[in-house]
């Protein structure tokens with residue numbers, strides 16, 4: 108059985124179709140004081156998949172704790188979490204004394220409740236594999252990068268894929284595959300909204316450039332990268348991300364910075380969603 112919440116019915120439907128699982132909705136009641144009550148469909152089978160993409164994660168993490176512990180109490184033996192976007196992966200060390208290492212704390216919270224955690228393009232920078240952040244029995248990191256590459260592969264003239272920082276190299280390289288050119292910039296961040304980009308030593312004049320990253324949030328990284336790329340003479344700049352966490356204001360800033368088209372996958376529902384990942388996730392689940 109695939110359990111989902113009302114706001115993810117669309118993705119749940121695609122995933123149910125891709126896997127043959129029966130999709131059932133968890134009912135959520137909010138009390139006047141803000142607390143939540145969840146009601147699970149009963150009876151539950153012994154093997155349950157929970158879908159919860161963790162953008163705006165704080166309340167959803169409470170939902171997952173309630174849901175997982177209630178499912179166990181109802182006899183579920185094997186619990187799988189499908190979190191197409193896995194939050195809190197970027198704070199992977201204490202950059203300043205006293206900072207909580209959110210990646211490990213949230214990873215452990217999930218691993219203690221789910222036998223398997225499956226996600227798409229988690230932000231793993233200083234660690235090699237997802238298991239190090241999410242020590243579940245099985246932690247599976249899929250990548251949408253090849254789907255992003257395929258989306259742009261047929262375009263003429265052929266685009267150059269450009270990653271904004273060293274961390275993006277794994278995604279931009281996988282998106283480019285053998286068919287597209289790619290290069291990677293250098294980024295220095297000095298605040299949530301303050302990033303500086305150095306371009307790589309490649310000819311950009313007259314080229315169609317697609318900026319590729321795992322996530323866009325404030326849009327600051329893509330905006331600065333677009334500014335430098337257009338300044339270097341690129342003919343057109345588009346952007347492609349796996350997880351579009353931007354709000355409408357950030358999206359408008361991207362357009363104002365000269366980014367013509369923003370493309371994203373549907374790991375996070377967004378107006379820029381052009382690439383579906385349900386089949387990718389469904390294959391992995393099967």
Ligand code: R5P
Pocket residue numbers: 230271272274275299302320321322323324325326327328329
């Ligand atoms: C960080 O290294 C990520 O890969 C993204 O580049 C970053 O999180 C994007 O954030 P923003 O859109 O706020 O610049």
